[in-house]
Amino acid sequence: MISLRDISFRHDRGPRAATALHAISFDVPQGGFRWLLGPSGAGKSTLLRLLGLSARASEGEMTLLGVLTTRARRPALTRLRRRIGVVHQDFALLPDLSVGDNVALPLRLQDRPEDEIADAVAAMLGWVGLAGRERDAPARLSGGEQQRVAVARAVIHQPELLLADEPTNALQEDQGRRLMELFNELNAMGTTVVVATHNESLVQRYPGRALWLDGGRLVHDG
């Protein structure tokens, strides 16, 4: 589960220093689903970075999957990160690794046997419509293909928490729907899912509870 109490975040480096999140509090039970909505600059990506443990809150308390992250030490956060899948807005594929090695990363961090990893990567790439592309370099892929590799990497280890930042922005409509089917399937198996999006037709097609941010404040939860 996710539990935030009065979480604030301040970008305090550089001339653009500003408070991006103000005293955010909400809970999502394990296996819950939330859209993360709000205008550009509302703080959606910032909140996802906190939830994905790639930034630390300036104030407040956050518990993820039973760990009080705002007090946890680095080794505990590293272990916790392996239980979370993240689809980054800019995909964040490792350019020096092949497509297959990018997707395999979460399973390699769990020390799974290589033959099991190869089978899982092949199946996952097939699911996202990229069967047989294991050896390609990410740079040789289109934006939409890279986004699907990022999705495959985020879900291959069936994370307990899945965070996705605009995961359909480079995808065609049918691919976006397929991606939501994948997320729904994981959600039905117990993964907590949080998806930030501007894609209104997707939200209408897949109605769900939403966290609405505006100006760094949580203005609606329901």
Ligand SMILES: Nc1ncnc2c1ncn2[C@@H]1O[C@H](COP(=O)(O)OP(=O)(O)OP(=O)(O)O)[C@@H](O)[C@H]1O
């Ligand atoms: N590195 C940074 N330094 C200073 N301010 C930043 C930095 N990154 C983001 N911000 C500011 O924090 C606020 C929230 O940005 P954020 O990217 O979280 O919004 P968002 O809701 O995800 O927007 P979008 O929908 O356009 O992706 C904005 O005012 C933004 O300008």
